[in-house]
Amino acid sequence: MVEFKASNPQFETMLRTSFAKQGVMAHIGAQMGAVSPGYCEIKLPYSDDVSQQHGFFHGGIVGTIADSAGGYAAFSLMGEGEGILTVEYKLNLMAPADGDMLIARGEVVRPGRSLSVCRADVVVVKDGVETACAVMQQTLMRIVGRTDVSG
Amino acid sequence: MVEFKASNPQFETMLRTSFAKQGVMAHIGAQMGAVSPGYCEIKLPYSDDVSQQHGFFHGGIVGTIADSAGGYAAFSLMGEGEGILTVEYKLNLMAPADGDMLIARGEVVRPGRSLSVCRADVVVVKDGVETACAVMQQTLMRIVGRTDVSG
Amino acid sequence: MVEFKASNPQFETMLRTSFAKQGVMAHIGAQMGAVSPGYCEIKLPYSDDVSQQHGFFHGGIVGTIADSAGGYAAFSLMGEGEGILTVEYKLNLMAPADGDMLIARGEVVRPGRSLSVCRADVVVVKDGVETACAVMQQTLMRIVGRTDVSG
Amino acid sequence: MVEFKASNPQFETMLRTSFAKQGVMAHIGAQMGAVSPGYCEIKLPYSDDVSQQHGFFHGGIVGTIADSAGGYAAFSLMGEGEGILTVEYKLNLMAPADGDMLIARGEVVRPGRSLSVCRADVVVVKDGVETACAVMQQTLMRIVGRTDVSG
Numbered sequence: 354m355v356e357f358k359a360s361n362p363q364f365e366t367m368l369r370t371s372f373a374k375q376g377v378m379a380h381i382g383a384q385m386g387a388v389s390p391g392y393c394e395i396k397l398p399y400s401d402d403v404s405q406q407h408g409f410f411h412g413g414i415v416g417t418i419a420d421s422a423g424g425y426a427a428f429s430l431m432g433e434g435e436g437i438l439t440v441e442y443k444l445n446l447m448a449p450a451d452g453d454m455l456i457a458r459g460e461v462v463r464p465g466r467s468l469s470v471c472r473a474d475v476v477v478v479k480d481g482v483e484t485a486c487a488v489m490q491q492t493l494m495r496i497v498g499r500t501d502v503s504g
Numbered sequence: 505m506v507e508f509k510a511s512n513p514q515f516e517t518m519l520r521t522s523f524a525k526q527g528v529m530a531h532i533g534a535q536m537g538a539v540s541p542g543y544c545e546i547k548l549p550y551s552d553d554v555s556q557q558h559g560f561f562h563g564g565i566v567g568t569i570a571d572s573a574g575g576y577a578a579f580s581l582m583g584e585g586e587g588i589l590t591v592e593y594k595l596n597l598m599a600p601a602d603g604d605m606l607i608a609r610g611e612v613v614r615p616g617r618s619l620s621v622c623r624a625d626v627v628v629v630k631d632g633v634e635t636a637c638a639v640m641q642q643t644l645m646r647i648v649g650r651t652d653v654s655g
Numbered sequence: 656m657v658e659f660k661a662s663n664p665q666f667e668t669m670l671r672t673s674f675a676k677q678g679v680m681a682h683i684g685a686q687m688g689a690v691s692p693g694y695c696e697i698k699l700p701y702s703d704d705v706s707q708q709h710g711f712f713h714g715g716i717v718g719t720i721a722d723s724a725g726g727y728a729a730f731s732l733m734g735e736g737e738g739i740l741t742v743e744y745k746l747n748l749m750a751p752a753d754g755d756m757l758i759a760r761g762e763v764v765r766p767g768r769s770l771s772v773c774r775a776d777v778v779v780v781k782d783g784v785e786t787a788c789a790v791m792q793q794t795l796m797r798i799v800g801r802t803d804v805s806g
Numbered sequence: 807m808v809e810f811k812a813s814n815p816q817f818e819t820m821l822r823t824s825f826a827k828q829g830v831m832a833h834i835g836a837q838m839g840a841v842s843p844g845y846c847e848i849k850l851p852y853s854d855d856v857s858q859q860h861g862f863f864h865g866g867i868v869g870t871i872a873d874s875a876g877g878y879a880a881f882s883l884m885g886e887g888e889g890i891l892t893v894e895y896k897l898n899l900m901a902p903a904d905g906d907m908l909i910a911r912g913e914v915v916r917p918g919r920s921l922s923v924c925r926a927d928v929v930v931v932k933d934g935v936e937t938a939c940a941v942m943q944q945t946l947m948r949i950v951g952r953t954d955v956s957g
Contacts, residue, residue, distance in 0.1 A: 375556060375557055376552065377553075377555065377562045377564065380553060401527065402528075402531060403528070404527060405526060405527065406652060406654075407654065411568070412590055413528065413564065413569075413572070414528070414568075416564060416567045416571070416593075416595075417563075417564025417565075417567065418564075420563060420564055439563055440596070440597065440742075440770060440794060441594065441595060441597065441743070442567075442594070443592065443593070443594035443595075443896040443943055444567075444592060444593060444595075445591070445592040445915075445923045446590055447915070447916045447918075447923055449654075462898075462900070462941055463900045463901070463938060463941075465900075467796075468742060468796070470898045470900055472925075472941070488916075488923060488925070488943060490898065490925075490941060492743055494769075494770070501557060503556065503557075503558065503563070591893075591945060592945055594745040596772045596794060598764070598765045598767075598772055599765070613747075613749070614749045614787060618947075619893060619947070621749055621790060623790070636765060639764055639772060641745055641747065641790060641791075641792040643894055643945060645920075645921070676859050677858060678854065678857060678859065679855075679856070679857070679858060679864045679866065679867070703829065704830075706830065707828060707956065708827050708828055708829065708956075713830045714892055715830065715866065715869060715871075715874070716830070716870075718866060718873070718895075719864070719865075719866025719869065719870070722865060723866070740899075741865055741899055742898070743896065743897060743898040744897060745895070745896035745897075746869075746895060746897075747893070747894040748891075748892055748893065751956075805859075805860065805865070805902075
């Protein structure tokens, strides 16, 4: 993992404030975990609201938190008055998301003035054991004059 | 659009029965629209449960119904006792999903014995006018012995 | 397919001039076929230079001409003094590219001030019959001050 | 990076023999670098055959060697009598491939009985300094009865 320097020294406050405003994330019970410059973890406990017919986390939910983890990773490198918009992402679902907690770990691969590239690894935790269940590769765009991550 | 022939003459019942069982879809208010062999439409009315901070449909929700439309398009060509699993998808978010109804139209590009390729176009409807807001390209896998679409 | 209007009335000359300058395309024998606003066809006759070990067109070559067809489709909508750069693409290889001619048909899905989204369908022609062998979805960026398509 | 165990103890010979048979790879001057179970490096020195109009490595070439590095990484975990076929890949071109040597490093993220997921990082070397220029995420399929990597 590459080391990055945040341009906004208050990047952690910026991330947690933005995340708290996202209705859907609160609605499904997602929490922001560890953050550092160019890195962000999103955690989601299992509930009926995020499950599919076999009792696993729904694939759309896996995509949603992977996208979000990558978006906040990119956002952590933004300056004041700048936001982040997802241009596109590609998600491989590698194993059933069978467990009690989903964790998406997003990291910046290349930050850019206009476009940034991120990756996310998603694991599912069952009885304390992590299993990789999805990987994502994503393109994001810096937007000026809107301080958040557009979900 | 290529014309396909369903191998299961009851394909429409098969799709609507499977869709009705998907908890997340009912939970967010999604409905199955028109279906034909190799084609499926998923509609989602706007609500607070599916919105982000700017009052648009959330990007994760756009991905979820695009994935679902492609999945059911592929499922429509399956035989009895066969199901569909998403291997991966790639989604371009092209415009804010600002409107009162989201419609994802999934179609099979190439059906396969093992893997199928689908595309989906997502539009948002506002005051009766459709605007394209996302496009998806997806790989799916046929699974034997489980008659549904794994979300 | 959506109808687009070229902002440069000389768009066809602009495309063919740019294509002629691309060393790799000439090197492998690729030709530009039909073009219209938001659309471009690239054709490639079979030769040893573009084959893999089984005597089919190489997958990397399929990706190269698909990327190129999408890039020139986007370029056709650019104004004078503007160029196009591929940000990313996703390619599904659906069938062996077994034939004597490969044709990639790129089209713009959504043109944008900054980013454009394109798709391409690739077919292989054998004894006069076309078979779909790949589909691509792609993001491109407008660049000002460089009139070409960066391969 | 996850540690994998090769099921074929002669995996390195298997990879180098298969690579040597790939006409296109030899044609453009590509070489196989370091290999280990689940990992493969492909190197390509700069030449006119692999350049575009600005004197950089062509984007299609970047995709070709990234796809190949991921394919051979997956192939390294195959048993005797098994081969690998690319199902799809997604490539982000992050910076101009401006340099004298291109290196693609492919690694298996998740090996599977049927499908495997790989990633590749592509760097360009100029005056001894490596710059990241592309990242790829890829799905591959195991094929029985054909011992090679289909390009």
